[in-house]
Amino acid sequence: MTRLQALKIVNIILALSFFMVSIPGVIQFVTQGAIPYSTFRSIHPIAGTIFTLAGFTHVALNYKWIKVNYFKKKK
Numbered sequence: 001m002t003r004l005q006a007l008k009i010v011n012i013i014l015a016l017s018f019f020m021v022s023i024p025g026v027i028q029f030v031t032q033g034a035i036p037y038s039t040f041r042s043i044h045p046i047a048g049t050i051f052t053l054a055g056f057t058h059v060a061l062n063y064k065w066i067k068v069n070y071f072k073k074k075k
């Protein structure tokens, strides 16, 4: 699998897990408990862990780009 093929998959996982963690997270924070706790407890931490791992993988797969664009040597 090429880096770009891996990124296509990781980016979809990143977007979906972001929505699954952030939308209920913000709803729960704003409403202070609109989502039953057992439902929130079974989705949020798992989605959060997947989101975090996908985030690190995304950065690792783009590490070259980050190095070139943020850490290029000044002449």
Ligand code: HEM
Pocket: 021, 022, 023, 025, 026, 028, 029, 032, 033, 041, 044, 045, 046, 047, 048, 049, 051, 052
């Ligand atoms: C947009 C990002 C996030 C928002 C808005 C958010 C929001 C919240 C809120 C409001 C609670 C408290 C719920 C309650 O006690 O009623 C909570 C709990 C929690 N969050 Fe997040 N969260 C976010 C990201 C994450 C991530 C990335 C993780 C990583 C694993 C995570 C893991 C947890 C865990 C383990 C709890 C405790 C659940 C429990 O009470 O058993 N969250 N979050």
